[in-house]
Structures are given as C-alpha cells and as structure tokens.
Amino acid sequence: MGESFRNLAVWQRSIELTLAVYKLTSSFPDSERFGLTNQLRRAAVSVASNIAEGYGRSTKGEYLQFLGHARGSNSEVETQIVISKALGFGSKQMLQTTEELCSEVGRMLGALMKSQRPRPSVPSPYVPSPYRLSSPSSTLALAASVCAPSTSPELSAARACLRNSLICAAVFCS
DSSP states (O other): OOOOOGGGGGHHHHHHHHHHHHHHHHOOOGGGTTTTTHHHHHHHHHHHHHHHHHHTTTSHHHHHHHHHHHHHHHHHHHHHHHHHHHHTSSSSHHHHHHHHHHHHHHHHHHHHHHHHHHHHHHOOOOOOOGGOOOOOHHHHHHHHHOOOSSSOHHHHHHHHHHHHHHHHHHHHHH
C-alpha cells in the first residue's frame, strides 16, 4: 500500500462528506441534537475513521473488513439523509450535496473493496491423465462412472450433482 491512508481518494472524499454532514445538521432543530443530528454525525465520522483504521491493520482481510464497516456507515448516512429530507430538515442544496457525496463515497468504497479482494488463481492446465477431460466422450464416460447406484441418499444426490456438472463440461469441451 501507499504511504498513508490520507493519500486515499476515498478517505479524502469521506472527510468532505463528514464536513458536509456537519454543515447540514447545524441547521437541524435543537430537538434533534441528540437524535438525528447525533446519529448522522457519528455515522459520517465513522466512514472516514473505518477507512483509516482498516488501512492501519496488518492484513488485507482486516483492511477489507474495515472497508465493509465504512460502507455500512455510509449506508447509514444515506438512510438518515433520506429521513432528514422527508422531515424537511436542512436546505435542499445541502441535502443534495451531502447525498451526492454519500453516493460517490459508496461507489469508491465498492471499487476499492473489489480491488483488494483476492483474485481466484488460474488452475493449472495439467490434469492427471485418469481425470483429464480432453474430449466430450471422456467426460461422459467419467459421468457414467459416477452414476453407479448408492444406498446413501446423500451420496446419490452428490453423485447426481457431479454427473450433471460433468455433462455440462462435456458440452463445453466440444
């Protein structure tokens, strides 16, 4: 990874989101100080905080977990903005700005999470000869050998599933 979480565009945007939420909620009624105002502010702060905390963790798995927390907090902000709008809290301009930032941060988090997930390894082209499925006939022969009757219902179901998969493979081999 880079030098610091501060260099991440998604972290920078989430800070902008937090500032927008604080500006938006500053015009909410005093009766909401411990309600929606507090909830929105905490959720917004949590987005940037979880990105930073995940970045500081030692494994990619932990990083992804905290990015997931950030995405969840971002969804909280999005939901609470919808509620604020429905209640008539905040100016239309600030609500729209905050909503757009929230959507952008959500897309950026999704893209970052996708880029951090392990890619499946490409299987080796070598398959030991008894199991090599080089032609439709060899694949169907293997499928037929799997079709032997069984006394166990679980084994029969597993064999049926494997047989169907092998038949599909035979179609793709041709």
